[in-house]
Amino acid sequence: MAEGTKTTLLLNGEIWQDGSLIKAGVKIVDGKIDEIITDQHLPAEATTVIDVAGKMILPGGVDIHAHIQDGAETFYYGTCSSLKGGITTVLDMPPFKTVTNEIQCKKRIEWGKKEAVADFGLIGGILIDLEDLENLNEIKECGVHLFKIFMLSCPSMELLWKSVQFAARTGMRLVVHMEEPTLLNTVDWNDPLGFVKANPPSAENVAVAHLLEMARSAGAPIHVCHVSSARTAELIDTYKGWGVDVTAETAPHYLLLNENEFYSQPDRVVVTPALRTAEDNRVLWQALEDGVIDAIISDHFLGALPVSSSVRRSAQDAEPGIAGLEVTLPLLYDRGVRAGNISLKRLIETISSKPAALAKIDYRKGKIAEKMDADLLVFDPRESWTVKTLGKNSRISTLPYEGWQLEGRIEKTLVRGKVVWDGKNILCEPGWGDYIPADNKNSKK
């Protein structure tokens, strides 16, 4: 063993390998996976040995849609949430006009490198003016591969079309919050379902049809943010069938919650797109399983710092957004895999390997294999627990899942071989998180 080399062994676990769990160990050297140990021989030398008998070893999650330096959230606390939830790499969704050129991009990378505890990447944008496109090619050189438009703040068809053409030209994937503003209505706050009715699925469906046709015409790679409705999944499926390079994501709240939540906890479910029906939930689970939807994301957003869970508001006064990084993976394991809505294989593909590929960071992330970063979860599939605040600065008291009973818990989270969450505490300092640039070398110029 070379001097200064740090070797960690995880022994006796069930390790996710190429689509199934196998009994094995993992040898980690200097933050990288060095060997998957399937026979009985044990390397003689190891700085740290962790017995993980009875536990699953899963690849760390990659969340490509989380607002971690936006609203009341910060790189530090946002990435603390992600480690608690087994998300080892998080792509920061920027506020408007903050990642549109090299100077802005570098500033944000430095900011993240000082504060983050999980590894992170950036999404470009959010574009709202034509001038935001002028120097956008610079962000590709900084390692950004995805860039975003939020249609509710997109002033013109021209910006949409030019952005689609930019995606076609550069190979960078255009990520769009798809809702056509013309189809939204004023909310009647006296009606418990007023918010849902004012934000109908048709606004999403019309926008998606429009954008997909633009992407088809231009030959552009495009990504549908947080699919909420069954009809949207049908459209994506159809366009995928026609060979359009469309990918899509959804969030736990579109799978696990529906509009009925507005009768019991309206202040915790004000999100756009709005929650839909139980039938939409069912179709989206199927779309995830079938590969129509590619990624699970949290769309973590914290509009204001959490207050005591006993303080409740009306929907009208609610902070919009759901800060779900801490629980996305365990929720999807319990209500998805255990409940028979999705296979473990698809859960891991959609929460780790495919989002890593979409962000072009799959040269280091999203898979348990030799030479990859040792971003690993020690997951106890049998431990029962109740969703409640996970220690200091937890965001769970704002969540619609507070109080849910789940089976399956993240016991430890490792980032580049270091245990950074032990089920109780964050064990690294701000700045442990590193910036992970996209491998843009092979995409078009």
Ligand SMILES: [Zn+2]
């Ligand atoms: Zn978002």
